[in-house]
Amino acid sequence: xxxxxxxxxxxxxxxxxCMIINSGLSPIYLATARVWDDEVDAKVILHRTRRGxxxxxxxxxxxxxxxxxxxxxxxxxxxxCATMWLTNVILAERDVAQAQADLLTALAACAAPxxxxxxxxxxxxxxxxxxARKFREAQGRLNIALAAQSDCTVHVVAGLxxxxxxxxx
Numbered sequence: 001x002x003x004x005x006x007x008x009x010x011x012x013x014x015x016x017x018c019m020i021i022n023s024g025l026s027p028i029y030l031a032t033a034r035v036w037d038d039e040v041d042a043k044v045i046l047h048r049t050r051r052g053x054x055x056x057x058x059x060x061x062x063x064x065x066x067x068x069x070x071x072x073x074x075x076x077x078x079x080x081c082a083t084m085w086l087t088n089v090i091l092a093e094r095d096v097a098q099a100q101a102d103l104l105t106a107l108a109a110c111a112a113p114x115x116x117x118x119x120x121x122x123x124x125x126x127x128x129x130x131x132a133r134k135f136r137e138a139q140g141r142l143n144i145a146l147a148a149q150s151d152c153t154v155h156v157v158a159g160l161x162x163x164x165x166x167x168x169x
Contacts, residue, residue: 001107002115002169003150004161005143007123011159016078016115017051019169023113025076029057030064032085047080061088065102071112082118082146086139090131096138103142104149113169116150118143 002019006012020027029051035041048057058067064079071077079085082103089099107114121139147153152166161168 001110001146001150002113002152002154002166003146004115004117004154004156005120005147006156007120010156012117012119012156013047013080014050014159015154015156015161016080016117019115020076020078023076023169025113026074027051027055028067028071028075028077028112029055030060030067030077030079031057032061032064032079032081032088034061034084034088061085062092062094062099065106068106068110068112068114071110071114073111075112077110077112077114078117079114080117082116082142083121083139086142087135090135090138100138100142100145104145107146107149115169116146118146120155 004012004016004019031044033040033044035044060067062085064085068077085103086096089096107116119139120143121136127133127136147165150165152168153164154161154168155164
């Protein structure tokens, strides 16, 4: 598993997409975003257009374990992104610790190579409201767990990728 971490609009999705395409395997995109408004809709359209028709997209706002379990060694999976997935888990009032454990188990068991994208959220100010603080803490714990489990961790800033752990694919 490769973990790609960066700030919002840092270029991390494009870096991750290149990793999947360069694998030479059939690209699968696990989309975790829910379209809440026109802004999100425009971003989803931009990402889909950039990826192109060779990608098979699976909408997986919360249940990513099922499609990860169905992936084969002839495929490469991009989970984009863990941040939106966690947002969906929290807003659905699911058990965050159990959901994280299930995600990590599914990633470890997946037959396909997986690239997971996530946002770094711990470099800003402490949020003023309890829900935002809960999210920031949960995202930090998830990112730590994903980095620990990954074979390779890449940090993206301004479109530039720097490998923090392992060898980038």
